């Protein structure tokens with residue numbers, strides 16, 4: 001029997017702990033019914049850690065994250081932390097975690113479930129059956145490049161500087177992940193930059209093309225300018241399979257792609273680090289949404305984004321594609337049966353609570369596994 005996987009759970013703030021309770025129930029279900037088992041550790045993070053320990057990320061939580069096979073995060077933040085010093089804010093804990101774990105590849109699928117086609121603001125034929133993946137470089141580029149700052153010039157006028165920097169290895173490693181993901185999906189990769197106006201874009205295109213010719217010529221590669229990609233995403237998103245792009249463009253394009261599905265409570269994500277000598281990657285899985293303070297504590301948050309993040313963990317950290325599909329099918333079936341939290345409610349439907357959505361998913365898992 002395979003050893004248990006070490007999973008660190010960081011529920012965080014607001015609705016984070018509420019949605020994580022539902023994931024814990026699914027983890028228990030897997031422990032009982034499937035070959036994979038989990039050893040679970042749990043730590044506070046964000047505001048919850050600040051309240052308890054005066055820091056949004058303790059050294060203990062960080063070291064457990066570094067040792068874990070995978071980390072599952074709820075959400076962090078809340079208005080009560082608005083006046084806390086910047087380095088103690090909930091988000092600072094999350095940024096430190098991403099940085100220390102060197103999670104350079106951020107995966108955001110945009111998957112439209114049949115039952116939710118009408119939640120999108122786009123026409124049914126544009127989004128029906130949509131299944132694309134945006135891969136954003138997460139640890140380099142203009143959000144980190146130096147020099148940066150606002151300065152006063154000799155003549156008394158001021159200017160602001162940000163610097164876009166990408167090394168060859170930073171581009172190569174994220175592009176490699178892109179090609180590998182494309183191979184496991186529709187075998188098509190769009191590499192997105194602004195080679196028409198940016199040196200870093202010219203270089204990005206060159207590095208991706210060389211990697212393609214050397215190691216991935218079996219994958220269909222297209223280069224696209226970021227502005228065109230934004231247009232194509234809302235014009236005809238089904239032309240894409242995997243999109244790989246830098247930190248800044250990825251930030252914008254992944255939000256754009258996310259909204260094709262019409263619903264924040266449904267969107268999972270994964271952030272992956274480099275492979276070590278044993279083939280293991282550090283990884284953190286989390287819903288795209290935040291801590292939703294407006295609905296926290298009301299048992300009405302949609303837990304599906306976090307449950308689908310758990311499914312991504314099964315697929316990308318543990319290579320358990322069948323188990324991941326099982327969870328995704330359970331979600332699909334529960335939605336098709338009309339089980340909806342209030343954020344994804346259709347006309348004439350009654351909303352279910354967070355806990356009732358968890359019940360529905362467990363019921364579907366039982367049905368699918370027998």
Ligand code: NAD
Pocket residue numbers: 015074075076077078079091094264265286287288289290291292293294295300301302303305343
């Ligand atoms: P948010 O995603 O928390 O909420 C936006 C809106 O979507 C709210 O109306 C909320 O009720 C709704 N919503 C979000 N998730 C939902 C779910 N699962 N089910 C039902 N409805 C849901 O974004 P915000 O309001 O801009 O930010 C709130 C806090 O979260 C802030 O402190 C922000 O910094 C933080 N935040 C954290 C993360 C993270 O932890 N990764 C991401 C984004 C925002």
